[in-house]
Amino acid sequence: MEMYSVKNQTTQPISEFPIFNNWGEVALGWYYAFPSQELKSGSVKSLQLCGQELVIFRTTQGKLAALDAYCPHMGTHLGRGAVVGENVRCFFHHWEFGVDGACAKVPCAPDIPERAKVRSYTVCEKYNAIWVYPASGQIPELASFPDFSESQGLKVEFGKSYERSCHHHVTMINGLDPQHLKTVHNLDIEMEVDISEETRGGLIDITLTGKIGTGNLRESLARFLLGNTYSYSMRYDHGNNGLLTLMRNAVFRGHQWPSLHMIFAYRPIEKGRTLVQPIYLTPHRRGITGRLISHFLLWLTKRAFFALQGEDGAVYENMRFFPANLLPIDRPVAQYIQYVNKLAPSPWKLL
Numbered sequence: 508m509e510m511y512s513v514k515n516q517t518t519q520p521i522s523e524f525p526i527f528n529n530w531g532e533v534a535l536g537w538y539y540a541f542p543s544q545e546l547k548s549g550s551v552k553s554l555q556l557c558g559q560e561l562v563i564f565r566t567t568q569g570k571l572a573a574l575d576a577y578c579p580h581m582g583t584h585l586g587r588g589a590v591v592g593e594n595v596r597c598f599f600h601h602w603e604f605g606v607d608g609a610c611a612k613v614p615c616a617p618d619i620p621e622r623a624k625v626r627s628y629t630v631c632e633k634y635n636a637i638w639v640y641p642a643s644g645q646i647p648e649l650a651s652f653p654d655f656s657e658s659q660g661l662k663v664e665f666g667k668s669y670e671r672s673c674h675h676h677v678t679m680i681n682g683l684d685p686q687h688l689k690t691v692h693n694l695d696i697e698m699e700v701d702i703s704e705e706t707r708g709g710l711i712d713i714t715l716t717g718k719i720g721t722g723n724l725r726e727s728l729a730r731f732l733l734g735n736t737y738s739y740s741m742r743y744d745h746g747n748n749g750l751l752t753l754m755r756n757a758v759f760r761g762h763q764w765p766s767l768h769m770i771f772a773y774r775p776i777e778k779g780r781t782l783v784q785p786i787y788l789t790p791h792r793r794g795i796t797g798r799l800i801s802h803f804l805l806w807l808t809k810r811a812f813f814a815l816q817g818e819d820g821a822v823y824e825n826m827r828f829f830p831a832n833l834l835p836i837d838r839p840v841a842q843y844i845q846y847v848n849k850l851a852p853s854p855w856k857l858l
C-alpha cells in the first residue's frame with residue numbers, strides 16, 4: 508500500500524498534528540476487535556490491534572479480558588495457552604493470569620514474583636462485538652445512537668471489512684464534508700450543518716440537513732422515496748468510530764420511514780494501512796412483519812452504503828491530506844480536526 512504521508516515532502520511539506528492524521532500516535536478510543544460470537548466461554552484468542560499484540564479471553568464464568576500478549580516469565584505468546592477457570596494459562600510453564608493481568612499461579616514455586624503481571628485493557632461488548640480501550644480505570648462508554656437504545660435488542664450484521672491507505676481520521680471526514688455530496692455523489696443538496704461536541708466523552712455530533720434537488724434521476728428518485736428534505740447525522744466517538752444515522756425524518760406518501768443505522772469502526776493496522784469494519788444494525792422488531800421490516804431496513808442500509816462506498820474510495824485511496832486552504836464551507840472539517848487533536852494518546856504504537 509502506498510505511504511502517501513511521505514510523498515512530496517520536499518515540495519509540498521506537511522507538518523504533523525499532535526493526534527489528527529498522525530500515524531505516530533494511537534489515540535485512546537474503543538477499537539473494534541471481532542464479533543462476540545467468535546469467542547466462546549473458556550476460550551482465548553490472539554489479536555493484533557493497532558499494532559499491539561493482545562490476547563482476549565472469556566473465562567468459564569463469562570468474564571471478558573484483554574491483556575498484552577507476551578507472558579512476563581519468558582515471553583511466550585499467551586494466545587498459545589488455554590483458559591483455566593477464571594485465568595488464562597501460559598502454554599510454556601503454566602503460569603496463570605487473571606482478568607486484571609495479575610499472575611494468579613506459578614506451579615513450580617511457592618511464591619508469585621512481584622513483577623509477574625501483564626498490562627490489562629478495558630474491554631466491552633456492544634453491538635454484538637468485542638471492543639478494546641487501550642487504558643484501564645474510568646473509561647467513557649462506547650457511544651450509543653442518539654435515537655434508540657440497544658437495550659431493546661438489535662439485529663446486527665457485520666459487513667466485509669476493507670482497507671484504506673489514508674489515516675482513519677482523514678477517511679472519517681467523508682461523513683461531514685457537505686460539498687462532496689454534489690461533486691462526488693452527484694446529489695445536489697444544499698446542506699445546513701449543525702455540530703455539537705461533548706469533549707469529555709470523546710463525542711462529536713454532526714447533523715446535515717438540506718433540500719433534495721430535482722436535476723437528475725438519482726435526485727428525483729430520492730425525492731419520490733424520501734420527501735423534499737434529506738437529513739443524516741454522524742456521531743463520532745474518539746475519532747475512530749462513526750455512528751451514522753441515515754434517512755432522518757424521511758417521509759414516503761405521508762408515512763415516516765424508520766431511520767437506517769450503521770457503524771464505521773476504524774482501526775489502524777500499521778503506518779499507511781487502516782482497516783474499516785462496517786456494521787449494519789437496526790432495532791429488534793417483534794413478529795414476522797417486524798422481522799421482515801428489520802431485514803428490509805438492513806438490506807437498504809447496505810445498498811445505501813455500497814452505492815457511495817466506491818465513489819468515496821476514489822478520493823481516499825490516493826489522497827495526501829493537508830488542510831492548508833479550508834474555506835468557510837469547510838467549517839465542519841476544521842472543527843472535527845480540532846476535536847480529534849484534543850484526544851489523548853495511548854501507549855500503543857504502530858510499526
Ligand code: FES
Binds near residue numbers: 581
Ligand atoms: S513463558 Fe509463560 S510460563 Fe514460562
Ligand SMILES: [Fe+2]
Binds near residue numbers: 682687691692
Ligand atoms: Fe461520501
